[in-house]
Structure formats: structure tokens, C-alpha cells
Amino acid sequence: AGGGGGVIAFKRSGRGLRVSNAAKKHNANRRYKTAAAAEQDAAHPGDPSRVVQLVIPTALALRLFPPGRLVADLRHDL
Secondary structure (H helix, E strand, C coil): CCCCCEEEEEEEECCCCCCCHHHHHHHHHEEECCHHHHHCCCCCCCCCCEEEEEEEEHHHHHHHCCCCCCEEECCCCC
């Protein structure tokens, strides 16, 4: 596999949990620059999804998170 750096980002995950269809779609499409931003962006009150860390390529991080943006939606921001 290729080397190369990446940037830590976050997403919400309902894996292993009973989550609504809204939460599934929300979790699949949203990425966050900070864990705090992810924690505050539940799909709805009562969404049990947890915040998980992932590594994304640096070029993708620059596209998703220009200065000042903490939340990106893959449906709109790519």
C-alpha cells in the first residue's frame, strides 16, 4: 500500500446499535473536523450514534474543511 499522510477527522457511527434510517443516512454522509462538532450534530434527539475517528487523505480534508468549516456533507461538499 502507498505511504502518505492523512488527516484525522470524525464521523458518527451507529454500528452495532439500533438507529433510525435518518441517523443511518446522516452518519453515512457527514464528516467532522473535530470530535466536539460530531458530538453536537446528532441526526435527531435520542440518536444513540457514537463519534469515531478516521483518517482521510490530506487533499480530501482540504476540500471538505476550508478555513472556518467544521462539518461537511459528502452529498453536497464534494
